[in-house]
Amino acid sequence: MPNARLKFWGWGREDTVLGAEEIRHLESAYAKRFGLSSYEVTPTPRAEDIALRAPRVAVPGALAEVCSTDRYERLLHSYGKSFFDSARVFARDFSNPPDAVAFPRTEADIVAVLDWCDAIAAVAIPYGGGSSVVGGVEPPRTDRPVITIDLRHLDRVLEVDRTSQAARIQAGVYGPSLEGQLKPSGLTLRHFPQSFEFSSLGGWIATRGGGHYATLYTHIDDFVESLRVVAPAGTLESFRLPGSGAGPSPDRMFIGSEGTLGIITEAWMRLRPRPTFRASTSVRFRDFYRAAECVRGIAQAHLYPANCRLVDADEAMVSGAGIHAILVVTFESADRPQEQALKRALEIARAHGGEYEEPAPGREGAQREGAAGQWRDAFIRMPYFREVLTPRGIIMETFETAITWERFPDFHAQVKAATERAILEATGKPGLVTCRFTHVYPDGPAPYFSFHAAGDKPRMIEQCWQIKIAASEVLNRLGGTITHHHAVGRDHRRWYDRQRPELFAQALRAAKQRLDPKGMLNPGVLFDPA
């Protein structure tokens, strides 16, 4: 049975929406929080009702099999999945769609599409799963035609090397298909971002995606063994190596390049056997900062838990996981039992005032229930909430960062306060700002903030920007990165430009000029259009 179409107006496929009970639960929770008596619900847009600019290009005959100017495809590829995208979708604002969408099946197709873009002076936007929440796949406002290149058909695991535990994989494959194809080998990439179902390997690499591992292997970066990239200036491929010290790493120039330097078509990725041993529990803390100190202790003990997510009390409450800050600690291994490591982590937790039930040996199922399980279920459902909240005038957005430990408590307090203040100023009502750690390092955490506010539908986008700008300004002033794993896209440019050393920006721009002489690739992302 073929898959249902992807929603152009929300997360995932058209046949997967929240159930009536889930919607009632969300409605009631937000109504209570913001004192709303009822909702006026904007109906879900229908493709045929949307006014859409005629394509500014005609697809040449040779590319007819590869390129589409279909209305639905142009709608689907107009936006990523941020609140701003959702709000524009429900406002029926598709004023700047791509003119055509290419679905190459081979690298030769990509080259042909880029040649066409070159011939018609078009902009080309590399597109994986389209899960960007930073404006990374949205067409720029330009008089040039815009061709989006959707890599979904480059979806094969081409080669598995069981001896070295690595595989050569096409970049357009989505998470579930990638893991499904690896399954017979017993190996796994185990990169599970929240977007896992609808994001691609190439997208993860191009945006330095953060995944499953809370420590040690936090970004996709470290799993890349080699890359193959098609740029307007040609094709390049790095040597497949477990490690090297030969000059600046070629891979590291393309990892995080967000489609501006070339289109990643393949990668050799490092894998590992599916874990068979697991030890996990959750710890309650009455104080978030003491919990953070505990996480620092675990990180600096170099215990390397696979999961070490700290959720503050407000976020735990929102997800139904309780009224305390919750730390979920999980160790996993394909080689040996992990109880010892968990025991040591719990000693550290206890020393920092953490409370927990002694993990019951061998009862992994039980550990999957409880607060940790509650939180994980909510985590996976979360991307679906937006298409329910936005049409009800609720602003829900997130931003994430990283900061060294010695600055963290003040940083957290100031960013949270500034965001709360901005919500009040923008909407006239108090909102909710919560924080969790998605990843942690010996030298600092990666705090991930969510904010919720009752918006005024016609002004929601402006209100949300006002909040995001206020938060980002404080975060930037206090030295946090403008993005730990969501990427820069268009939305973070103004802060990225201030954080990125200016001479590095110039050097990188010179490199881009060589790889993409006409500034065809994703102009406005990372760099200003040429």
Added chain:
Amino acid sequence: MPNARLKFWGWGREDTVLGAEEIRHLESAYAKRFGLSSYEVTPTPRAEDIALRAPRVAVPGALAEVCSTDRYERLLHSYGKSFFDSARVFARDFSNPPDAVAFPRTEADIVAVLDWCDAIAAVAIPYGGGSSVVGGVEPPRTDRPVITIDLRHLDRVLEVDRTSQAARIQAGVYGPSLEGQLKPSGLTLRHFPQSFEFSSLGGWIATRGGGHYATLYTHIDDFVESLRVVAPAGTLESFRLPGSGAGPSPDRMFIGSEGTLGIITEAWMRLRPRPTFRASTSVRFRDFYRAAECVRGIAQAHLYPANCRLVDADEAMVSGAGIHAILVVTFESADRPQEQALKRALEIARAHGGEYEEPAPGREGAQREGAAGQWRDAFIRMPYFREVLTPRGIIMETFETAITWERFPDFHAQVKAATERAILEATGKPGLVTCRFTHVYPDGPAPYFSFHAAGDKPRMIEQCWQIKIAASEVLNRLGGTITHHHAVGRDHRRWYDRQRPELFAQALRAAKQRLDPKGMLNPGVLFDPA
């Protein structure tokens, strides 16, 4: 008491040379191996006897305190520490010295020196400890004046952040001083390359040096939290962050740039508490490839031993550690006992035919003796051997690489055979080629080859090049990196150029052009002179 001067003709300081007994031992071992009845020993060169080109520059008055044209300094800064360097030293060939050597005390001094270089169209060679074994600090043959910039006075730990376990450190500091300054904090960088005593933080970063850790944190790269760099086009500094996903990493462009993109002046480095728990033992194997399979097992179990060095039987014999392949496995931690991890590693070793004595709990001292201790002592003394062997006509050189596991056995056999064949062809006599693993990854090892040959003194350099070229050609053809942690320098250029994707080379060259518009910095290293 002030330190003795550094030897311009060998390793370390003038007051540290091998003792008569050590020399006799070396002489007798090599005599036996190569059937030599006696040695004609070239005397150690004296600075005053060497014909030296007059400096092609006059140091301007404003830089008189910072720059020297002293004979000894120009000799010292003429070469690194490879066999080729040693052979040229003993041949009294100092035909291409730097014209002056700058010893900046501040960043402002560096800027002033670069300004002077710019004004006189000079070449500038950044210089840390001068321990390069790849021609990384040697002046190019050029009509332009050459100024070497020795950073030894930028030698302070400026700031220690105990909370985040990191420190801001000047790039010119040598290993022992760096660790000495960190000592009061209880923190350590624990980066111990063989060159530790006479190499600098900036040099480690610029060359992607490999250090203490055999697994996980193999290169200095991962310890860099942020960098400060002075380039001819200006100064840049990256944000201090535990992790980030904001575009391609600025630090990764300069890590491994070998002095060609800018001069690293400071770095925030990640530290850790000094380890207090240790579990270590050595395992004997009758077959090197079975030992390699054992190392693969340990690496793929993600046990992360700090040391996991496999030494083949020939190398074990040379260093007096026995007649078998020896695997030294060490776990260390500042947090908890490591016996469990060692026990698991030994289970894996036993399954692969490894033999060992059960480690005696609490007898760490004893573990430091035995085969592992023998090998470590030899490791630290090794750089001193060259100044004894070269004047006796013995060629001793090393090269190192990395390769994925599935190719390793064939790769090792072919590289070793090609090197042995080349020694026979170049010298007319069989030589000795040994191999160890310096670092290992889940997806492959970093094999380090040493070769020993009886050379013909007037032709030694040519003979050694003949061997190195033959080995590198095979290594390159079979897909190994041309350098895992020694860097590219001038000596590896011809293979690096073939391994580095051409489009990446062009992009990086464009970046260099922006940072160093006149091609002042280390021309010929990584890039051709402009």
